[in-house]
Amino acid sequence: MHSPLPLFAPDALRMLEARGAAHCGGDPFALMARAGLAGWRCLLKHWPQAMRVTVVCGPGNNGGDGYVLARHAREAGRIVRVLRSQPPASALARRACDAFVAAGGSVDVAGTGMPEADVIVDALFGIGLARAPESVAAGLIAAINAHPAPVLALDVPSGIDATTGSAPGMAVVADCTLQFLARHRGLRTGVALEHCGKLELSVLEVPATVLEDATPSAWAWRADALHGFLPLRPRNGHKGSNGHVLCIGGDHGGGGAIVLAAQAALRCGAGLVSVATRREHVPALLARCPEVMAHAVEGAADLLPLLDRADVLALGPGLGQGEWGRALWQAVMRSGKPRIVDADALNLLADAGSRLREDDIITPHPGEAARLLGGAVTDVQRDRFAAVAALQERLACTVVLKGAGSLVQAVGAAPAVIAAGNPGMGTGGMGDVLTGVIAALRGQGMAVADAALAGALLHAAAGDAAALDDGERGLLPSDLLSWLRRLANPVRR
Numbered sequence: 001m002h003s004p005l006p007l008f009a010p011d012a013l014r015m016l017e018a019r020g021a022a023h024c025g026g027d028p029f030a031l032m033a034r035a036g037l038a039g040w041r042c043l044l045k046h047w048p049q050a051m052r053v054t055v056v057c058g059p060g061n062n063g064g065d066g067y068v069l070a071r072h073a074r075e076a077g078r079i080v081r082v083l084r085s086q087p088p089a090s091a092l093a094r095r096a097c098d099a100f101v102a103a104g105g106s107v108d109v110a111g112t113g114m115p116e117a118d119v120i121v122d123a124l125f126g127i128g129l130a131r132a133p134e135s136v137a138a139g140l141i142a143a144i145n146a147h148p149a150p151v152l153a154l155d156v157p158s159g160i161d162a163t164t165g166s167a168p169g170m171a172v173v174a175d176c177t178l179q180f181l182a183r184h185r186g187l188r189t190g191v192a193l194e195h196c197g198k199l200e201l202s203v204l205e206v207p208a209t210v211l212e213d214a215t216p217s218a219w220a221w222r223a224d225a226l227h228g229f230l231p232l233r234p235r236n237g238h239k240g241s242n243g244h245v246l247c248i249g250g251d252h253g254g255g256g257a258i259v260l261a262a263q264a265a266l267r268c269g270a271g272l273v274s275v276a277t278r279r280e281h282v283p284a285l286l287a288r289c290p291e292v293m294a295h296a297v298e299g300a301a302d303l304l305p306l307l308d309r310a311d312v313l314a315l316g317p318g319l320g321q322g323e324w325g326r327a328l329w330q331a332v333m334r335s336g337k338p339r340i341v342d343a344d345a346l347n348l349l350a351d352a353g354s355r356l357r358e359d360d361i362i363t364p365h366p367g368e369a370a371r372l373l374g375g376a377v378t379d380v381q382r383d384r385f386a387a388v389a390a391l392q393e394r395l396a397c398t399v400v401l402k403g404a405g406s407l408v409q410a411v412g413a414a415p416a417v418i419a420a421g422n423p424g425m426g427t428g429g430m431g432d433v434l435t436g437v438i439a440a441l442r443g444q445g446m447a448v449a450d451a452a453l454a455g456a457l458l459h460a461a462a463g464d465a466a467a468l469d470d471g472e473r474g475l476l477p478s479d480l481l482s483w484l485r486r487l488a489n490p491v492r493r
Contacts, residue, residue, distance in 0.1 A: 003225035006216035007417065010127040010162050015171060016042045016214060020206045027238035031204060032061060032092050032422070035180050036068020038158050038202035039154050040076075042178045043069070043119055047150060051119035054149070056110065056140055058099075058124035059086040064093035064413045065154050065180075066123025081117070083110040085137050099178050105255055110136070114143040120151045122172045124158035127184065130282035132169025140169040144466070151173040157195040157258045158182060164383040165192035165405070174466075175317065180204055183213060187216040188417045189405025209282075209471070218385065220419040221453065223461035229454035229491045230448070234326050242271030243443020246310035247317065247436065248303070248332060250277035250285075251325050254318020257343070257432040259285055260315040260477050262292045264436030267484040276306050276328070277318075300331040307331065312338050314439035315489075316345030317432035338442055342435040347371060361442070361452045363434055369401055385415055398452045400438070401433060406456050410449035421460035426473025433477045434459045437484060461487050 008016070008067065013294040017031065021184050024030035037164070038407045043050065055070040057063035067082065074080045085109050115121065124137060124145060133141060141159055144151060151174045156162050159171025165186040165258070175197040177187065181204055187196050217223075233242075245265045250258035262285070265273045272293065275285060279296035286294050292464065297303050307313065315332045317323040321344050329348045332339060341349060342363045350371040355363070364372060366380045369387055373380070378400075380387040388401040388409040406418040438455035462483035467475055 003222040003419070004416070005183055005220035005351055005419070007218040007220055008182045008214065009185055009217040010425045012217065013127055013162075013182060013184065014216055016210065019210045019329070020181055020204060023206050024212060025102065025325060027062045029092055032064050032096060033068055035202070036078075036096070037066045037072060038180070038204060039065060039069040039152065039178055040072040040122065040201060041121055042176065042202070042203070043073070043121065043152050043246045046152070046176055050078070050116045051491060052081075052082065052116060053121065054081045054115055054119070055121040056144060057082060057084045057093075057407070058137070059084075059089035059093065060126060060128065061090055061092050062123050062155060062369055063088060063230040064090065064096035065099045066121055067093065067096035069121055070105060070125070071103050071153070074105050080105060080439070081115050082107045083140070084108070085110055085140055086480055092114050110140050114147045117147065117149045118151050120147060122158050122174060123150055124172070125161040126255065129159065130161050130163065136188045137169040141172050143450045145173050151197075153177040153196070155180050156187065157192075161190050162186040163414055164189040165441060166382045167191050167195065169186060171195050175251050176200060181206060182214070185385070185417070188218070188419060189407060190381055191479075197391070200424055215493060216414060218417055220417045221457050222419045223457065223464070223487070226454065226458060226461060226487060227459075229450060230474075230490055239271035239323040240308045242269055242477030243445070244272040244309065244311045244442065245270045245314055245439045246276060246312070247434070248276045248304055248317040248328055248438070249315065249317040249325075250281050251318060251320030251322060252278060253282070255281035255284060255319055257318030257429060259288055260429050260432040260440065261314055261436035261439070263289050263478070263481055264433040264484060265314065265440040265443075266291055267481045268440035269439050270440040270489050272304060274310065275302040276303055278324070297328070299328045303328055303331050305391060307335050307337060309467070310337060312340070312439050312443040314340045314342075314435050315345035316341055317435055321347055338448070339437045339441065342431055342437050343368075354397050356397040358396060359448050360404060361396055361400065361448060362391070362395065363400040363402060363438065364391070365431065367400045392399045398448050400434070400452050400456050402412035402434070406460065408449075408450065408453045408456055413449060416453050418456050418460050420457060422467050422469045422472050424475035425463040427475065427477065429477035430463070430480075432481055458484060458487055
């Protein structure tokens, strides 16, 4: 399936479960039976040689899915141990448990340890958990995580909030998570990415018509969508038709940041790239990148004529928060040109409490987002969807909230989740490259929301491509530059 992928919050998923049950003749147990069978088939696909299967069941319907899986595993000749945290509490879970026992299985009350196993199935909690697991469940989760066997999570790794992607307490670290009916938005961003492993989906043989009028709460975008944003250039195009980007920043000690932003803008197709920076950085900038038009600026008066000639302004990389950076920031804030605002420009924005315009884009990391919202980083990471929505509403512009599973929130749109990128990109300078990427796309005439989304996706995809060469650790922002050029160019047929 190609991007974008629809993502749903738990309320919508419960509605889809009800529709799925109606499709199964009104019998919700028939849908549970399909979920348990899908889980068993997923286990067989990934671990076909596994003979010892431990299934950890909770009291709700997620536990019921686990009992069904355990019955299929036992019938297939596997050695099955079922551990329960509590007795089945729902009618469906009790029916599934009774069917497993009637087939010759036995259920043990979970202790503090985990038996020997080739695979562990996590069926403790499903999409309904939004709080920290209590003591017994937390102990079970700790035992699962300490066990050397791979883990298959049914629907959601237990302890992960399917709405926000946060982990209020202990959470299972799975090797594979099989989602049922539809993809969960909370599994695509933040700490959830540490817990899900490979994400898979089973629609439980429910026809697509069941999903037709369900409204996604977010969309996941993968690298396969880039070609839709980046058409072939016209044969009669020229530098003037590809936008003039002005990158502003590079105070003392921050000259490298503005170089990276300028290089990224060039590699993503900007027709002209100017740089306004400290005089001391101009020789190094021209030696590194002779294609840029480098300008020494000592204050706002030097910057004003450069602002007039530019189409798009990229403000923030290496800007600093001193007198020099503040003067340039104030001049750019008075400008009517489209702006991409990042790094120290965001900190100055937070201090000023200003609003931006609808055609502006900001690219905060969680720390910058917290300062803009007047809260803590933990608040932002606890619910990244709420944070990006709050930033968009407060500042009135398009927001790219960086981090694992970056989020893009445009005016009046559902949030977009960037389903690309890797931990190697967590190094200084990566955000400066992103600023240049988005500015280049904006300068080439891309609409503000599309430039933010395509820029974040192109940046993440380039990071993934660069990491394939020599690994994630030690990945440098400059390693992305050649990949940006490759991925920004569709094949001309």
